[in-house]
Amino acid sequence: KKLIVLDVDCGHDDAQAIMLALTQPNVQVLGITCVAGNVDVDQVCRNVLRVLKVFGRLDVPVYRGANVPILGKLVDARYWHGKDGLGDVPDPDPPSEELVQSEHAVNALLRLSKEHPGEISLVAVAPLTNLALAVRMDPQFPARLKELVIMGGNINARGRVTPTAEFNFAYDSAAAHMVLSSYTCPVSDLPYEICRFSSDSGIPWDEWDRIMGIPTERGKFHAAILATSVEREKAAKSYGPHYHTCDPFALIVAAHPEVVQESEDVYATVELHGEVTRGQMVCDYRGVWNKEPNLRIIKKVDMKAAIQMFHDALQ
Numbered sequence: 001k002k003l004i005v006l007d008v009d010c011g012h013d014d015a016q017a018i019m020l021a022l023t024q025p026n027v028q029v030l031g032i033t034c035v036a037g038n039v040d041v042d043q044v045c046r047n048v049l050r051v052l053k054v055f056g057r058l059d060v061p062v063y064r065g066a067n068v069p070i071l072g073k074l075v076d077a078r079y080w081h082g083k084d085g086l087g088d089v090p091d092p093d094p095p096s097e098e099l100v101q102s103e104h105a106v107n108a109l110l111r112l113s114k115e116h117p118g119e120i121s122l123v124a125v126a127p128l129t130n131l132a133l134a135v136r137m138d139p140q141f142p143a144r145l146k147e148l149v150i151m152g153g154n155i156n157a158r159g160r161v162t163p164t165a166e167f168n169f170a171y172d173s174a175a176a177h178m179v180l181s182s183y184t185c186p187v188s189d190l191p192y193e194i195c196r197f198s199s200d201s202g203i204p205w206d207e208w209d210r211i212m213g214i215p216t217e218r219g220k221f222h223a224a225i226l227a228t229s230v231e232r233e234k235a236a237k238s239y240g241p242h243y244h245t246c247d248p249f250a251l252i253v254a255a256h257p258e259v260v261q262e263s264e265d266v267y268a269t270v271e272l273h274g275e276v277t278r279g280q281m282v283c284d285y286r287g288v289w290n291k292e293p294n295l296r297i298i299k300k301v302d303m304k305a306a307i308q309m310f311h312d313a314l315q
């Protein structure tokens with residue numbers, strides 16, 4: 001089985017990534033490390049436990065990590081994911097928070113990489129604070145990973161929390177810079193424009209409505225936590241003819257690399273000094289800096305396969 005560790009700031013698309021991870025027959029989730037982003041880290045841990053409970057997988061270890069970025073002020077994404085990060089759907093019977101491991105997420109990452117050298121696909125769909133701390137504590141950490149797959153950053157300066165920066169990279173730009181400049185393992189990236197705006201990565205609304213209508217306990221839970229954001233987007237028509245989501249794609253690429261239909265290797269870094277562009281990912285497409293590529297940008301995935309994974313996960 002593929003060994004995967006997920007690093008999340010569990011909003012609803014992180015929850016989707018976890019759901020897909022737990023239900024791929026070829027994947028073993030070694031652990032889920034939590035970091036602040038969409039909501040504070042304690043709420044992230046609660047949300048992860050909630051998803052694990054619905055999927056009957058409270059055996060998966062959950063680790064609490066950083067609650068503030070390396071540098072910069074906190075800007076959460078509650079406006080988008082809900083006050084609780086999961087669409088503000090009450091949980092009548094929340095799992096005990098004592099289920100969160102006492103080991104810090106960063107220590108867990110280092111330990112797991114030693115226990116499974118060269119075997120772990122680390123899937124990071126959140127601000128990269130834990131990953132930046134891990135490489136500072138142990139510079140050999142990235143070399144012990146099989147690969148890192150990130151959802152974050154942007155390839156054409158199309159932003160979200162600022163005009164030019166994607167949320168995960170804007171929230172902790174220093175960490176994003178540290179990761180891109182020091183992770184020596186193969187690094188793939190699902191950038192914001194591809195996840196959010198490309199018609200190639202959208203799920204047609206009628207297909208999506210079928211997924212939202214899956215009548216199982218898992219399907220109903222998924223539909224409930226997604227309802228507010230999906231209705232908002234449908235009404236605003238800002239998504240056009242497709243539903244778009246971000247974090248699940250990083251998991252899909254890690255679990256099933258064969259779904260990648262188009263990618264580009266580039267050297268990429270993160271703007272840290274721009275007055276209006278801090279957090280923007282900068283890609284040297286033309287090789288002006290003459291540097292070796294450090295990032296494989298995923299540009300297109302097999303959407304039929306992706307849609308099927310949602311169905312399988314929620315049945």
Ligand code: BDR
Nearest residue numbers: 011013077125167168246
């Ligand atoms: C990213 O920002 C977060 O709100 C989502 O969970 C996703 O990881 C998209 O920009």
Ligand code: CA
Nearest residue numbers: 009014125126
């Ligand atoms: Ca996320």
